[in-house]
Amino acid sequence: MQVSWLRRALLAAACVSAIVVAACGGGTVVSQFNPNRVVAFGDAFSDVGQRGTRYTVNNATAAAWNERIALRYGLTLRPSAAGGFGFGIGSARVRVVPDAGGDASTPTITQQVDTFLATQPAFSAKDLVLVNAGIGDIVAEVAAINAGTQNDDQALAAVEQAAADLAAQVKRIANSGAEHVGVVGVFDLGRTPWATQTGQATRLSNLSQQFNIRLKTDLFGFNIASRVLYIDAEFYYNLVTQNLNNSTYGGINNVTDLACNSIDPGPGIGTGAGQVNSALCTDATITPGINIALTLFADRIYVTPAAASLFGDYAFDRLRARW
Template identity: 25%
Template sequence: MIHFSVQRLIGLCALALASLLAGCGGSSSTVNPLVAKRVIAFGDAFSDVGDGSSPYTTRNGRYTINGATSGGIATITTPTTVAETLANIYGLWSTTPVARKMVSGAYPAITMPTTGVVSYAVGNSMINPATAYDGLGGSDATLGTQITQFLADGGPQENDLIVITAGTRDLLSLAVRYLGRSGNTTTKASDGTAWTPPSGLVANLGGDLAKTDVYNRLDSTTTELVTQIAKLIDAGAKHVVVLEPMNLSRTPWGLSLDATSVTFLRSLSYDTDTSCTSGNNQNSLHCKLTIALSSKYPPTVYGQKLLAVDIAQYFNLLSGTTSTGSANTYTSYFTQPPTSPACAVSAISSTSTSTLSSSYVASSIDAAWTAGCDADTTVWTAISSYPFTGFMFADNLNLTPQGNALLANYIYSSSMYRAAWR
């Protein structure tokens, strides 16, 4: 009897698939090529293009570095967000992208452009309406609201690249409600003193959460995200990129906390062991989303309509090692450690500086952590040998334009290539 192993069968199937693709020309671009005419962005700060009317202090700027002068959103000459950088790769970026945002609680009438960038994204937007309480994104349109408006605006066109950057604020909201709950002691890594969230924030977000409640809400957040993705694909979208949330434990805020809190933050973003199995309540958002999407949108020899990009591991590379949090992997890109956000800098002594003595507070809005800033000497000291391009983080949560550009190029050069979109 000939013993035909399962491994051999899998190998032959893989070889057959490779041969089929090679017979089509051998190039990834022959499977499901994308020649983008528009980049449509949804979600949060990763793709919020501001609205050009006022500086960051009123949340109308980008949630990153906003140009060279005070109120500098009008002085930006290069892409600064993930969606804009992707658009620039396709030759679609301009200094005046369309910021599709609510005005006084409603979307104004618009004639949708047939080319360029249209961003519905708004800084503190969340996926799950149940977590979007007043305080952190409470007034920002949820992902579902943004997508519903896009469909009302005409919906997807044949050559749209749709970019969803969402979930980071959902994780932040859940983390604050758990770490800041009554009776819990979260401490700062630097000196062991207590860390407490801004006054009233936990209550505004919906109150204390136990750990079990946190993971249950990850389930509902995953379900809502899959529902919104389905709306786009059912409406005809052929190229949808979903950028999963960043690993909060590698942000300046996360790195400023004690080891136990850091471990908890990491567990929200990805699994460090073999626990990613269906039915495990304490799966990370990445695991829950992977399980939900793998059967619903499997890749085929005809390509795939959905590309979910897991950035947690890539962030680990960008921000250094788990033990040090030093930017020692990508020193050619960043001269400053991830514990030092550019908007908090008043003086830079050396690349070994790794402190977060106080949170950057632009004003009372935006959870007092994550407003971004202008590249202005009243906000930070622009030393010529240490420009803000040397920083990974603009503030305690958001990336600098350099950080966003690296993410966008990773999506295009690696993820989209493997998906045969180019």
């Protein structure tokens, strides 16, 4: 088992090297890429208001990381429900239904790509495509463990399959005309309040890490490296949690408390009924005494507007360095 996981880790490292070589000094940028359109697929982390709100504090500063990237390019990313190109939606999984909250009507990432290819102008060299997933699948698989319907090995196999399915969608996008594709896996869910509150930090870290390893491994070796950039959310948010009060990371100093107290009596974000759901959070439901500009998490999993913008800026810099 250790040999197998070491091999995966080495393959993932090779994948990162192959996919980000230009961003690491391996090439010269001849002309700076400026997209005409940003297209985004994903789960709650990428939801720009598909059902009317985002998974964060819904105030004047609210913006998902991909919206921040679009803004940095001088563009706007609106939800597809409002005629835009932001297809991400809360609790979505890569291929499997129902979603993390048990809703079978939520479009998977695969279905989001299906819809785009069937209804929108084709991908072009002037598009920037942003893809993220994994959180919804991990939430659903952990719920099954906690319900006693599967064990950790089964959950790991399902999560790795979800990562393989996501890689397949990335390749599908790249092979459908997209020449600039940014891919984001999951941040370390073992560092979230969900992990702390439920005592599942080791389990959640393992599933998060193995999802990312499998995603990068499955992208490696295919003729799309020049068109795909892996943007490491796990790496970035680990730096945030390890460097509190550091101005480089927005001065964030609270990585344990929830910025919101917007309780959802239903399934919410999929971590249990009666828990905080940031999709319901506004300035009126901020936890008393919390400075949301210095707090990482809005609910048990998803981040505040400040934290989303920080990652958006980091991702923009990676994209700009590459293309």
